[in-house]
Amino acid sequence: MRDKGVDVTAESVAVVISVCAEMPIKCEIVHGHVITAGFEKYIFVRNALISMYGRNSAVEKAEYLFSGLESKSIVSWNALISAYAQSGLCEEAYSAFLRLENLDDNSTVRPNVVTWTAVIDGFAATGLHKETTLELFRQMQFAQVLANAVTVASVLSVCAELSALPLGKEIHAHAIKTLMDKDILVTNGLINMYMKCGSLKTGHSLFERMGFRDVTSWNIMITGYGMHGFGDGAVKNFYHMVNSGVKPDEITFVAVLSACSHSGLVSEGHEIFNQMTKEFQIEPKVEHYSCMVDLFGRAGLLQEASQILKSMPMEPNAPVWGALLNSCKMHKNTDFAEETASRIFNLNAEGTGSYMLLSNLYASSGRWDEAAKVRMSARTRGLKKIPGQSWIEVKKKVHSFSAGKGLDLNMEEVYGVLEDLNLQMVMESCVAEGLLEQADAKEEYACLLW
Structure with missing residues (x-):
């Protein structure tokens, strides 16, 4: 010009x-x-x-x-x-x-709608202050400002993270009423919300009715099946996606490999990992190697998991070593765990997860002194374990509670129920352990007779 x-x-x-x-x-x-x-x-x-x-x-x-x-x-x-x-x-x-x-x-x-959406989307994107995101959306409705597709998708993502299914259903009804349910951004948000909230049938139904599916739509389905332990469903959707002419991306492979890992589908996961470079020309990133370490490790194939680590073209980071350490804890392999933990500590990782895993492994083996030393080492480095947090929605209000946090109004009853449930689980665990001991004794007696 x-x-x-x-x-x-x-x-x-x-x-x-x-x-x-x-x-x-x-x-x-x-x-x-x-x-x-x-x-x-x-x-x-x-x-x-x-x-x-x-x-x-x-x-x-x-x-x-x-x-x-x-x-x-x-x-x-x-x-x-x-x-x-x-x-x-x-x-x-x-x-x-x-x-x-x-x-x-x-x-x-x-x-206006852009102003409200910018604030709501900002809170939703950070993953923090989830309750604030929902409260802002309610205020937006009271202000009679009509939400757009971006607003609805942002709020649905928070509903998915909080498993706030009732609110998610309300937003679904709102999307239908305002003719936004055909927008692919909203539809993907709805499927993601239903899948993460455990309503797999509804999520699958919405997915099947989509006129056009992008790679995000397929990734949501694969992730949804995988996170609920349906690895076969995740793998099936992966191949359905490929056969439909949609090229998988890096996120797709993280989702399907993670699903294989949590469902014990070792051969399927290994084959899909090999297809990344051979068929789709996607170079594996550190996240994909982490999935493979987890895949072999969870199956008890610690040598194979270690070999994956050694074959990585980049330097393994703390999450990759952490995947191997978690597998060591699962299979109570202390020798492997000590070597792996030392690698993580040398990386000066900020999280306490590795310290807790190794400490718990020592404790389960009766090595209390070593367990105490690991915890002391974490404290010496100034590391603090972030307490887990849970949410529950009651009468359209989201309540959060965590260890060491003061009780909110009317939360005493919730903690009372939790204590009862915990006691019941402990009792059932003791019964299960007793039955296992009886089974072991019977097996030993049978061997002696033989």
């Missing part, structure tokens, strides 16, 4: 900036061209620059440009809030959202 001598307008510059926001380039270079051409004073150009800096995690520069605006439109606010959200700064995004909400009554600028 410039070579042909056509005058560049502010509108065309704004379009170019929006494209640059999606590319790994130097934002300052683009910004410099805008200043040189004299277009920085235009509000829509500044808005585009704020978005560009936000998508490249240069939040301070986005803030600077926003603060310099004399008149801030809803697009300006949305650009800033999105910049925070895309950088994982959810609290800052929510704070800016509240500032926008609390503008004086004379202002015509109010949060």
